[in-house]
Amino acid sequence: MQVDDTDRRLLRYLQSDPALPTAELAERAGLTQATCWRRLERLRAEGVLRATRAVINWRALGYAVEVSLRFTLDKTDPRAFDTFLAAAREVPEVTEIQTFLGRVDVRLNILARDMADYQRIYRDRVLKLPHIAEIEALMLVADIKMEESLPI
Secondary structure, eight states: OOOOHHHHHHHHHHHHOTTOOHHHHHHHHTOOHHHHHHHHHHHHHTTSSOOOOOOOOGGGGTOOEEEEEEEEEOTTSTTHHHHHHHHHHTOTTEEEEEEOSSSOOEEEEEEESSHHHHHHHIIIIITTSTTEEEEEEEEOOOOSOOOOOOOO
């Protein structure tokens, strides 16, 4: 897909304020509303613009503990990855699942209200996931940079 300077300008404005109404976005980008809307639809159809979403401050809602669990799987079963991923998707406290090449096979991000809640999740849900060979836990201390936008 060809992305021109106008598309980049639209994407920059959306990165800074995803809730920007189309009319205001069009005005800032120097476009008519119709042209702006067509360009946004094309960017969505081409898969460049995937979604507009809410970013929730989980700590404000009482989720004080965030843990990143890194798993190495026992790959003696050829379906180990698929079985593990299917089971991990069923754990409600898992907010993110990533797979990797290297020593770590899978990373799960887990949110919990407090350490007692995390221990319950770990004991009752995480340890029951199939094909685990090794687990490494990293507890989040602070978010230094959480930027999903890039210079366009």
